Structures are given as C-alpha cells and as structure tokens.
Amino acid sequence: MAELPKLEKKLEKMTVKELREIALQIPEIQGVHGMNKEELISALKKVYGIEEEPRKVGGSMRELKAKIAKFKELAAKAKEAGDLEKYERYRKLASRFKKRTRKLAKKAAA
Template structure:
C-alpha cells in the first residue's frame, strides 16, 4: 500500500527528483494551507506565498512541479468574481443616482448573477 502511494506521488511530480525540489508528502489538495505555505517557501520560484489562498498555492505548486491541472467546473476564481460584483454594484449605484432605472436594473441583475456563481464555486470547493 505504501509503495503504491509513493509511486502515485512520483507520477504526480516527475520533475521533483531531478529539479532539486522537495518531495511531496501527500496530494496537494489534501494538504493544509500551513503545509502548502511551508512547502512553497522552500521553492524560490514562488513569491508572495503568505498573500496567497489555498487555491492559488496549489496552482503555483502544480506549475512548479509540472503537474497538470484539471480545468475548473465553475468559471473564474472567487477573487475575480467578487471584484466583478463590486464593479457592478458601483455601476448600479451610479445608474441609480442618475435615475437611469434600466441600467440600474441590468447592473443589479449582473451583480446578483455573479453572487450566485460565488456560491456555486464555494459549494464546488467544499
């Protein structure tokens, strides 16, 4: 059983042995954010480790180790979606101040739609 796990880890990170990278103790998705940060801090190619969330750390580590990432099911990251929500809320308030009710309603609906996407993304990550 332990041999199978070792083989799986080696298959996941083919460049780990040759590039001088630290070996992966387990699958990246199963690691805690603290473990991911400790691992990322050992790799000089990855910068801004403490400002990254778990998803970003996993992505950066996969890139360095040469592990292919599976495509996401829901479009965009949580930060991108929340930035869009803020933008559309600002545009909606601006349209409301100008009493342009058509534009206000359009931007309000777009913000609502992106909020639903964040919920969907959160459920997919859990």
Template sequence: MEETNKTDANAESKKMPEKPLEKMTAPELRELAKSFGVEGVHAMKKEELVPILKEAYGIKDETPGKKAVQAGGKAVTVREVKDRIAKLKKDKAAALEAGDRKMRNILRRRINRDKKRSRRAVHA
C-alpha cells in the same frame, strides 16, 4: 556529517504532503511553497499556490479551476464572475446615487444572473 543532515532535511521538505494540496489551508501551502524557494507567497491566495506546488511536485493538473459558462459561450472562472459582481454592485450604487432607476434595475438583474452562474459552477 553536517552536510548530510542538511540534505536529509531538504529531502524531507520535498516529500509529498500527506493531505492533498486542495485540502490544505493557505498557510500550509505557503510553508510548502517557501520550502521550494517560491518568492512572494505571502501575497498569494490558495488558488495561486496550488498550481505552483503541483508543478513543483510534478503533478499534472487534471481538474482546472471551477468554470462558469458565460452567455457568449466563453468559460470564465468563478473568481472572475465574483469580481464582475463586485464591479456591478459599485455601478449599481452609482446609478442609485444618480437617481437612474432604470440602470439600477438592469444592474440588479445582471448581479442576480451572475450570482446564479457562480453558484451553479461551484456545485457542478
């Protein structure tokens, strides 16, 4: 009788959640991932948890992450663009410290261009 209760509880945790995975918060997704035995969920972000859970539930991922098109035609994610913006901001601060106004202006323009790309990709 006790074993039946354990399997029922395990079956309950494997059911699809009522909300879509994309609408769930990161803590909710972490709880689901823990029920599947995924390790290291505390360090994962929502963007990393959703594909893992979709695979666990057997859901095909029809909509990959938002993509922004780079000048070279290569598609990159919004996260990659934002990471590049952060790096450019650091470089801009270093150029400002060094007194290199020309490089600072170049980096400022690159930052603005990447910000526009990320905003366009989010709203596309």
C-alpha cells in the same frame, strides 16, 4: 535539486497555512506570503508535476468578485441618477456573479 516535501493529502483539501508551509520549503516558489490559496495550489502543482484540470465555472474568485464590485457600483450610480431600469439590470448581474462565486467555492470544497 532538494527533495520535495511529501504531500499528506490533496492540495485542494489543505488550508492556506498548510500550503504556505509546504511552499516555503521549496526554493523555486517565490512570493509565497502574497499568494492566495488558488495561486499556492497552482504553484505547488507546477513544482510537483501535477497536471491541472481546466476550470468549468467561469473565472477565478478574484475576477468574479471584481465584477460584482463593478456592477454594484454601476447599480448605485444608476439608482442615484434615477434610472431604475439600469439599476435593476446591474443589480441582477451582480447577483448572478455572486451565485457563480458560491458555485466556485462549493466546487473547490468538494
């Protein structure tokens, strides 16, 4: 097995471009250009043998954004149908998930 490139700083502090450059040098990692930052970090940690700590904020960014889109769509349908009670409920759920994405992003930056 080839020698792994040395890590200059924490993976979480690196940009996606930097992570891709490192991942491209490691033949065990496939599909580097299709990965987002979280996936790149996870793949690199696996190769380097770094243990990942479990997430405390629920879900990944992709999952949360998918939920936001779903609730926004449901809110729009409810508003169209004239059901203001359901509209408000879906709108508030979308807002709650949006706050979680901000919390997750803030935690990832720390």
